[in-house]
Structures are given as structure tokens and as C-alpha cells.
Amino acid sequence: MKKVITYGTFDLLHTGHINILRRAKEFGDYLIVAISTDEFNALKDKEAYYTFEQRKSILEAIRYVDEVIPENSWDQKVEDVQKHDIDIFVMGDDWKGKFDSLQDFCEVVYLPRTVGISTTKTKTDLKRTNNG
Numbered sequence: 001m002k003k004v005i006t007y008g009t010f011d012l013l014h015t016g017h018i019n020i021l022r023r024a025k026e027f028g029d030y031l032i033v034a035i036s037t038d039e040f041n042a043l044k045d046k047e048a049y050y051t052f053e054q055r056k057s058i059l060e061a062i063r064y065v066d067e068v069i070p071e072n073s074w075d076q077k078v079e080d081v082q083k084h085d086i087d088i089f090v091m092g093d094d095w096k097g098k099f100d101s102l103q104d105f106c107e108v109v110y111l112p113r114t115v116g117i118s119t120t121k122t123k124t125d126l127k128r129t130n131n132g
Ligand code: C2G
Pocket: 007, 008, 009, 010, 011, 016, 017, 020, 036, 044, 046, 071, 074, 090, 091, 092, 093, 094, 095, 112, 113, 114, 115, 116, 117, 118
């Protein structure tokens, strides 16, 4: 069984997230998603609208996702890859090059981001609409 892993906040889920999850799954048979805890998001200087538990429930409902685990720190990836016997690590190419050190442990794939959509854009657009 080929196992794939990817990491992210996945807040206010949108088609950019769905695209990368679908494409990550296509690399194997089992996809684990490590989603950032609220505490780790604070370290990423990100504040998610939905809590970790809510984001976890939403991701677990996606057909491409087989398992959701917490992401508590930047440097848990090697341990995750070994513990979960991961073959392929997939991330959007905004992270290109950042995780190449994982190549000692698994295949590393960066996929093109979906253009024109982001959680930040959603929040900004909504704010503008609500302010009239
Ligand atoms: N993504 C994408 N296209 C978009 C938006 C996001 O392909 N339009 C991808 C990102 O490249 C990432 C994943 O969706 O691979 C999740 O994005 P975020 O929730 O923004 O995650 P991020 O804050 O990048 O956290 O340790 C890694 C970090 O946890 C990644």
C-alpha cells in the first residue's frame, strides 16, 4: 500500500484545498493529512476561523482523506514519515524546496497551487461585502 502525507491548516475549506487533496491521493492508496493545531497556527502567525476539531471533522469527511493527524510543530515531519511508513510527501509549490530534506526518508512532491483562491482572499472578500 502506497501512503501519502500532506500538511496544512485547511481553514475555510475551498477548491484549492480539494485540488491538492485529490491530487495527493492520486499518488498512492492512503492519504494522511496533518492539520495544524490552533497552537501551531499561532506559531505560523495564522489564526484559523475554525478550531482544530472543526477542521479535523471537515477533512475527515472528504473522500480523498483516509486519516487526519495533528500538526504540532515544524519538525515532526520526519517522525511522521517514519511512524506512518509514508512513501510520498506532497505540498503545494508555495513550499517548493522547503522540505527537500525529507528526500532521505520519502519521495517529495510539490504541486502547483490553485490560482486565484485562498482562505485569506475569502476573508478579505467577505469583509468587503459586509462593509457595503
Ligand atoms: N493550496 C493550494 N492552492 C491554494 C491554496 C492552498 O494548493 N489556492 C495548498 C497549499 O499549498 C498547501 C495546502 O493547500 O499545500 C494547505 O494550505 P494551507 O492550509 O494554507 O496550509 P499552510 O498554511 O501552507 O501550512 O507544515 C506545513 C504547513 O502546515 C503548511
